[in-house]
Amino acid sequence: DGGITQSPKYLFRKEGQNVTLSCEQNLNHDAMYWYRQDPGQGLRLIYYSQIVNDFQKGDIAEGYSVSREKKESFPLTVTSAQKNPTAFYLCASGEDVGTYEQYFGPGTRLTVT
C-alpha cells in the first residue's frame, strides 16, 4: 500500500533535548513538507523540499532542521532552540505539478516538559 508514515505517534521529551521526527513516503513524490499545528491555528509550514538534497525554510523554520538524503525520507529535528516545541507535527508529500494535492501522514504529537 502506498502512503506516508510518521513515527512515533506520541513523543515526550525534556526541555533542552533535541528530538528527531521521522517521515517516510513510498508514493514516489518529489515534494515533501513539514507543518506544525497548534490549537486554534491553521497548519504552518516549517520546511519543504522539492527534490533530494535540497530544502527550503517555510514560515516558521527557526529552531528546526531537516535533511533530504533520500527521496522517500524527510526527517525533522526539533532543536533546543525552538521556544515552544509542544505541538502536533504533520508531514506531507505531493506532486509538484497538476493539482498539487498534498498527502498527509498521521502526525506526531510532541510534548516537551
Add this chain to the structure above:
Amino acid sequence: GQNIDQPTEMTATEGAIVQINCTYQTSGFNGLFWYQQHAGEAPTFLSYNVLDGLEEKGRFSSFLSRSKGYSYLLLKELQMKDSASYLCAVSAPGGYQKVTFGTGTKLQVIP
C-alpha cells in the same frame, strides 16, 4: 500577504445540508483546496478548485468565485461521521506551490 477566513465552529443536524464559507486575500492564486480533518488525525483531501463554479463529488460540493475571493464547501445528507474540522487552503505561486491554510471550521453534526 496571505489571509484566509472561515468560521470557527458550526453545528448542523444529521441529514441536513451545511455550507462552510471561506474568504481569502492572497498574493497570487492558483487554486483552492478543501481538506477534512478528524480530531487528532491527518487532513484528507476533499477538493481542489481552479476555475469559477461548482464542482460536485458525491455528497460534497465545492464552489469558487475568484473575483470575490470566495469559496464554500457544501455537505449534503449530513452523517455523524462528518463531524470534523474542514480546512480551506489556497495555493499561490511562490517558487514552489505555496499553500496557505486557514484555521479550519469545526463542524459538529447532531442527531
